[in-house]
Amino acid sequence: MSMRKVIAVVGLSGVGKSTLLDNARRMLVFEHLQAGDLIKAERQEHQGKPIAHDRLRERNIDDNQAFLISGFMKRAPKEGLIVLDGHTVIDTPVGLKEIPPSVFAEIGVSRFVVLVDDVKNIALRRSSDTRRTRPVRSHEELAEHQERSLLAAYRAALALSVPLFVVPLREHTDIGMFLNF
Template sequence: MQVLSASSLIRDSLLQTEGQHPSQDHLRARSIEGNQAALLEAFNRHTDPDKTLVILDAHVVIDTPDGLVRISSDVFREIDPDFVVFIKDEPRRIHLNRNRDISRERPERSVASLAKQQEIAIAAARDIANGLNIPIHFVDGGDDEALSRVLSAVQEAEPNV
């Protein structure tokens, strides 16, 4: 198994092409289209063809200075996933975790705002899965056993995943 982070891939690609390495938090202020092109370039470069399972930790919506933006399903179509796993959490817990994480520079959001963002993200993930005709699985944040069960079940159903 190989685990890749979308933000790390984008930053790596920007370092290669532009000589800059913006922080994860500064990516949201950049062009979404440019970031997604950088993601695809780095994903194709870093994916290990010998791995039977590649997990891409990515968002389906981005909280930009201009508001919430959905990531186009075209980006995911190019990645060609076999399934989507959406990790959801209680909005209060998301709010608490964000406030505790002093290493990040996120916009201030209320619990209600984060609940709405999660609803939008769930709808976006469903739209992507439906558009690509692939299954979507939902896992509660922090439930590593449930995530492991989903990944095992997918690999049993499709051994080449």
């Protein structure tokens, strides 16, 4: 019986996580779970009303992480490769909030893949994505957020004693090699 392997693919909103994972699915078989979708589904199940994806950052982040864990436990397959598409810091109305390593431990993350890109590219993706309403941030703010996101991933990987791969998008547009065990 094979066990499940959980990889957290993290990075700033707009870095291109979902797009790269969609491309990787052409070559690899894995379950792609988006943290925001898991949180939204759990919130709706427990509170009875839907919430827009981009409004999650306005809610209690600790509650969101509890919903993430319970949603993951319900919806993730018991075996195989699972990729959790999410964040290590959340851009809330009151500042950045780091996701504690304990959240990743509960989910059973065995590897972190951190996607990074030039903040000008991230800003351009964010502004041109009409499906989302992300906070408008300067290049300097995005650079700080990306650095804090990377440091939070590093802290989580250290706490869990698991590998961490930093993937600069200018060098890698295929992340499949970082997902393969």
